[in-house]
Amino acid sequence: MEENISQFKYQLEKKMPRTGNGGITRGASVNDFPASVGIAGVSMHLEPGTIRELHWHANAAEWAYVVKGNVRTTIIHPDGSSHIDYFSPGDVWYFPKGYGHTLQGIGNEECHFILIFDNGNFSEDHTFSITDFISSVPKEVAAKNLNISIEEAEKLYQGEAYFSRCENPTFKNHLLSKRNNIELISTHRYPLLAQQPKIFAGGRQRVVTQNEFPISKTFSGSLLEIEPGAMREMHWHPNADEWQYFLEGSGEMGVFLAQSNIVIDQYEVGDIGYVPMGAGHYIKNTGSVVLKVLIGLNSGNYEAIELSTWVASNPTDIIEGNLGVSKEMAKKFVNNTDAIILE
Numbered sequence: 391m392e393e394n395i396s397q398f399k400y401q402l403e404k405k406m407p408r409t410g411n412g413g414i415t416r417g418a419s420v421n422d423f424p425a426s427v428g429i430a431g432v433s434m435h436l437e438p439g440t441i442r443e444l445h446w447h448a449n450a451a452e453w454a455y456v457v458k459g460n461v462r463t464t465i466i467h468p469d470g471s472s473h474i475d476y477f478s479p480g481d482v483w484y485f486p487k488g489y490g491h492t493l494q495g496i497g498n499e500e501c502h503f504i505l506i507f508d509n510g511n512f513s514e515d516h517t518f519s520i521t522d523f524i525s526s527v528p529k530e531v532a533a534k535n536l537n538i539s540i541e542e543a544e545k546l547y548q549g550e551a552y553f554s555r556c557e558n559p560t561f562k563n564h565l566l567s568k569r570n571n572i573e574l575i576s577t578h579r580y581p582l583l584a585q586q587p588k589i590f591a592g593g594r595q596r597v598v599t600q601n602e603f604p605i606s607k608t609f610s611g612s613l614l615e616i617e618p619g620a621m622r623e624m625h626w627h628p629n630a631d632e633w634q635y636f637l638e639g640s641g642e643m644g645v646f647l648a649q650s651n652i653v654i655d656q657y658e659v660g661d662i663g664y665v666p667m668g669a670g671h672y673i674k675n676t677g678s679v680v681l682k683v684l685i686g687l688n689s690g691n692y693e694a695i696e697l698s699t700w701v702a703s704n705p706t707d708i709i710e711g712n713l714g715v716s717k718e719m720a721k722k723f724v725n726n727t728d729a730i731i732l733e
Contacts, residue, residue: 398425398645398653402433402635403660408439412440412495413553418662420510426664428688432505433660436461436495439558443551444492444520450507452485453609455582455684457637459501460568462559465491465578474567475576477503480583480613482598484606490520494558498564504635506686508608522550582613590728592620593680600690610692612685614673616641616730621674623731624697626658627667630689634663636675646670670697674733683715693723 400423405416417432434442436459461477465485468606477483485491495501524532525548528583534541559565574581582601587594599610610630613685614622616639634643636657643663644654656676665671675681689706701709709720 398664400656400662402662404437411553412437412555419513427510429633430507432580433500438495439556440495441554442493443554445517446490447517450509450512451608452488453506454483455504456481457502460497461497461501462494462496468548482580482582483578508688519550521547550733590730592732593617593730597696607690611689614683616675616681618675620732624672625694626670629693630687631667632665633686635684636661639679640677641681642674642676644672
């Protein structure tokens with residue numbers, strides 16, 4: 391067996407971060423993580439009030455999961471409509487490619503969220519930012535567009551702010567907008583952690599696709615909770631690459647690349663993993679606490695083929711001949727029905 395054909399693990403949270411003005415970000419594109427051809431990811435922290443400034447991404451849609459704290463987002467649509475949403479731990483957002491948006495930490499503590507992009511060449515350092523755009527054009531152009539004088543345009547921020555400190559919005563300072571109606575799901579927000587999970591002998595699985603979250607046409611996501619001594623069974627995704635962020639615990643992932651080639655790595659909190667479309671893989675809990683893994687797939691439809699289901703769907707004589715086993719052993723191969731199984 392040839393080893394380490396490709397490295398499907400990257401220690402994202404050990405990367406030197408970009409910091410400044412109340413924000414911290416670490417990103418991994420295909421340049422940092424060569425295996426991750428189809429998906430890029432970012433881990434971002436914002437202090438209360440701090441914003442990731444108004445910006446847009448020309449080459450990727452953005453799917454996000456809130457790990458800690460609270461976030462306010464704003465977004466503009468091409469038809470001129472706009473949306474403001476509030477996110478808590480376990481919530482997901484999705485912004486289509488090219489839609490202008492901003493992210494703000496709110497509340498009393500720092501927020502942390504994971505951003506996933508459906509393009510491996512994406513980089514947070516090469517997005518289109520409002521300060522950079524306005525300060526790059528002639529001052530008379532900026533002044534005319536913003537309905538201000540040239541003298542006032544000259545006082546605007548020059549260069550790219552990237553992170554900006556704003557007043558932390560609260561009801562007391564009247565900067566937090568009231569909501570009179572209860573909404574579980576909005577156009578850009580889906581409460582993944584609030585979803586009733588599928589419960590198996592070895593853990594739990596939550597999945598969100600464009601069926602539950604219609605705007606998320608290029609991404610589906612999953613939250614796995616794998617108990618000690620259990621694993622996400624051998625499977626593959628015929629329609630999407632898989633990107634993982636290890637939230638809690640420790641685990642092992644094996645990625646099968648055909649021709650007796652498999653890459654097995656050990657993962658800890660803050661590591662990211664990647665599985666190319668169609669490659670067989672498993673994820674095993676190697677620790678003593680629940681292993682929690684956030685998964686993003688670059689398709690709005692979630693499709694998975696489980697090894698046990700495939701084997702069990704074939705006539706016994708096919709299994710006998712193919713695997714070189716007795717009829718008695720062939721009868722032991724059954725559909726586990728559980729995506730997460732006990733070892």
